[in-house]
Amino acid sequence: MINLLLLEWDKFKKNSVFRTMVIAYIILLPTLMLSMQSILDFIDFPMKSKSIFFEFPQVWKFMAYSGSWQAFFFFGFLGVYLVTSEFQNRTLRQNILSGLTRSQFFIGKLLFAGAISVFSTLYFIVITLVLGYFKSESVSLAVATQGIGISLRYLVMVFSYLNFGLFVGYMLRKNGLALLLYFTYIIFLEKILRWAIQSKLLNLEDKYNLYYPMNVFNDLTPLPLKEMIKQVTSMETQYHILSPNMALLLAIGWNIAFLLGAYYRFKKMDL
Amino acid sequence: MNVLQIEGLSKNYGKIRALNGLNLTIESGQVMGLLGPNGSGKTTTLGILLGILHADAGSYRWFEGQYPENEARKKIGAILETPNFYPYLNADDNLDIYRKIKGAPPQSFDDILRQVNLIERRKSPFSSYSLGMKQRLAVAATLIGDPDILIFDEPTNGLDPNGIAEMRQIIQDIASQGKTVLMASHILDEVEKICSHVTILQKGKLLASGPIGHILTENSFILLNSENNDRLITLLHDKKGVLNITKKDNMIMLEVDKNLSAQAVNRLAADGGIWLSYLEERKNTLEEEFIEITQPHHSFN
Numbered sequence: 001m002i003n004l005l006l007l008e009w010d011k012f013k014k015n016s017v018f019r020t021m022v023i024a025y026i027i028l029l030p031t032l033m034l035s036m037q038s039i040l041d042f043i044d045f046p047m048k049s050k051s052i053f054f055e056f057p058q059v060w061k062f063m064a065y066s067g068s069w070q071a072f073f074f075f076g077f078l079g080v081y082l083v084t085s086e087f088q089n090r091t092l093r094q095n096i097l098s099g100l101t102r103s104q105f106f107i108g109k110l111l112f113a114g115a116i117s118v119f120s121t122l123y124f125i126v127i128t129l130v131l132g133y134f135k136s137e138s139v140s141l142a143v144a145t146q147g148i149g150i151s152l153r154y155l156v157m158v159f160s161y162l163n164f165g166l167f168v169g170y171m172l173r174k175n176g177l178a179l180l181l182y183f184t185y186i187i188f189l190e191k192i193l194r195w196a197i198q199s200k201l202l203n204l205e206d207k208y209n210l211y212y213p214m215n216v217f218n219d220l221t222p223l224p225l226k227e228m229i230k231q232v233t234s235m236e237t238q239y240h241i242l243s244p245n246m247a248l249l250l251a252i253g254w255n256i257a258f259l260l261g262a263y264y265r266f267k268k269m270d271l
Numbered sequence: 272m273n274v275l276q277i278e279g280l281s282k283n284y285g286k287i288r289a290l291n292g293l294n295l296t297i298e299s300g301q302v303m304g305l306l307g308p309n310g311s312g313k314t315t316t317l318g319i320l321l322g323i324l325h326a327d328a329g330s331y332r333w334f335e336g337q338y339p340e341n342e343a344r345k346k347i348g349a350i351l352e353t354p355n356f357y358p359y360l361n362a363d364d365n366l367d368i369y370r371k372i373k374g375a376p377p378q379s380f381d382d383i384l385r386q387v388n389l390i391e392r393r394k395s396p397f398s399s400y401s402l403g404m405k406q407r408l409a410v411a412a413t414l415i416g417d418p419d420i421l422i423f424d425e426p427t428n429g430l431d432p433n434g435i436a437e438m439r440q441i442i443q444d445i446a447s448q449g450k451t452v453l454m455a456s457h458i459l460d461e462v463e464k465i466c467s468h469v470t471i472l473q474k475g476k477l478l479a480s481g482p483i484g485h486i487l488t489e490n491s492f493i494l495l496n497s498e499n500n501d502r503l504i505t506l507l508h509d510k511k512g513v514l515n516i517t518k519k520d521n522m523i524m525l526e527v528d529k530n531l532s533a534q535a536v537n538r539l540a541a542d543g544g545i546w547l548s549y550l551e552e553r554k555n556t557l558e559e560e561f562i563e564i565t566q567p568h569h570s571f572n
Contacts, residue, residue, distance in 0.1 A: 014359055014360060015357075015359055016359065089356070089357060090353060094355040094356070094412075095372060096321070096322050097322060097351060098345070098349075099341050099342070099372050100372050101322075102322075268325070271323045
């Protein structure tokens with residue numbers, strides 16, 4: 001197992017796309033949050049304290065939300081690339097004919113996606129603690145770690161985007177096509193699908209609208225304001241966001257579905 | 272020991288039958304040429320044998336089934352179609368990846384890279400290589416772990432004359448070490464020069480297989496032309512030593528046994544009152560044999 005993971009590392013450690021995506025995440029995760037503060041200062045946001053975003057424990061949720069955008073972009077892109085580059089360079093063929101089984105290749109990618117998720121979550125924890133420490137007025141360990149529980153959902157969120165990227169990569173094999181589908185599906189195809197299936201085809205209740213994969217991944221680390229609104233209003237907004245545990249459960253379910261779908265297709269296909 | 276046994280291997284691409292019930296056995300130490308025109312099923316066969324493609328029917332066994340399939344592949348060095356490497360990695364890094372996949376112990380690639388004449392460019396990324404260099408790196412990769420069997424698919428495709436000569440020399444050197452080689456090619460001359468055995472494929476079917484000496488007959492071919500070829504055919508078709516007559520590009524191709532010389536054919540035509548405008552004795556190459564075996568005959572015998 002560890003050999004398969006190290007093999008992936010050997011393949012991609014000098015790859016410019018891999019490096020760019022990782023470095024972009026490392027740089028942008030803290031800077032995006034910091035730049036948000038200057039924007040808030042600039043637009044004179046009507047709040048009693050603008051530092052609410054950066055203080056423990058809220059900082060966890062805001063950082064997680066900000067991180068989810070980067071995971072969606074950088075790690076989803078990376079997930080697609082990890083698979084399609086092997087198809088397009090035909091290195092996948094050479095891997096197999098040199099003695100790797102298809103299952104080993106598949107597991108190697110999965111482990112690599114898992115490792116990236118773990119490291120990016122650890123980085124998220126460190127950056128959040130540092131940011132929170134400097135921005136909070138009084139810091140105690142208990143307050144600082146109050147929101148740390150979101151890290152598990154953050155981990156699943158990062159893995160979900162990577163895994164969905166891998167899935168699309170296995171399905172389409174071609175880099176450009178797979179990236180196009182990855183981004184268009186997340187940005188608007190799912191929304192169209194939800195609208196068409198839910199309200200036109202099945203005529204189901206609105207709450208089922210939330211169960212679609214990208215919405216589930218989104219609700220793992222949602223925009224904190226959304227949650228606040230949900231707390232203070234009891235209007236129809238009650239169905240606009242999944243509960244954390246529900247999001248976690250559904251995300252794991254979708255991940256298993258994507259893995260099985262990709263594995264089944266990969267085992268069957270001619271390379 | 273037979274290192275490879277293929278039984279009834281078939282593969283379809285949609286309605287196209289790429290491989291049609293192929294049976295073949297390769298013994299240890301043979302240098303087998305898999306010969307056929309483009310689209311005859313050579314690469315499909317190799318793709319199935321190497322776990323890249325799924326067969327629709329039939330089976331194959333490496334090393335008499337001693338190892339699981341992927342373990343068997345680790346004992347084979349293979350190039351399929353194009354050289355496939357990570358473009359941003361250099362020769363050493365690329366070879367090391369395939370060494371790890373093969374489970375071979377850590378090694379210096381000095382000897383291998385020297386053998387394929389890439390030692391000076393070993394630290395350049397693969398994407399900066401010329402086609403010849405890429406192909407040579409692919410050969411280098413096949414040598415990792417000192418495999419017993421080597422598979423080359425059109426190894427000289429796209430190379431310049433220098434590259435072709437170099438590649439053939441490398442393969443001949445490998446073959447001379449007593450390794451089993453399976454080489455697909457549509458270039459007959461190449462197979463004739465390198466291989467001890469040949470299997471001829473056409474439209475996914477096996478046409479002939481055996482030692483090159485057995486597949487090649489001792490017959491020779493004579494190309495003729497005259498003002499009246501139809502009369503010439505009538506004149507020659509029942510003469511002793513004439514085995515087959517085909518029309519080729521407005522000329523006549525005569526297959527004759529070794530006792531009938533070009534000079535004798537010339538005399539036969541002159542005695543019949545036909546003056547030849549062209550007479551060429553062809554060297555008996557695999558090419559003639561190949562045409563003989565693969566093309567439907569327009570025979571006058």
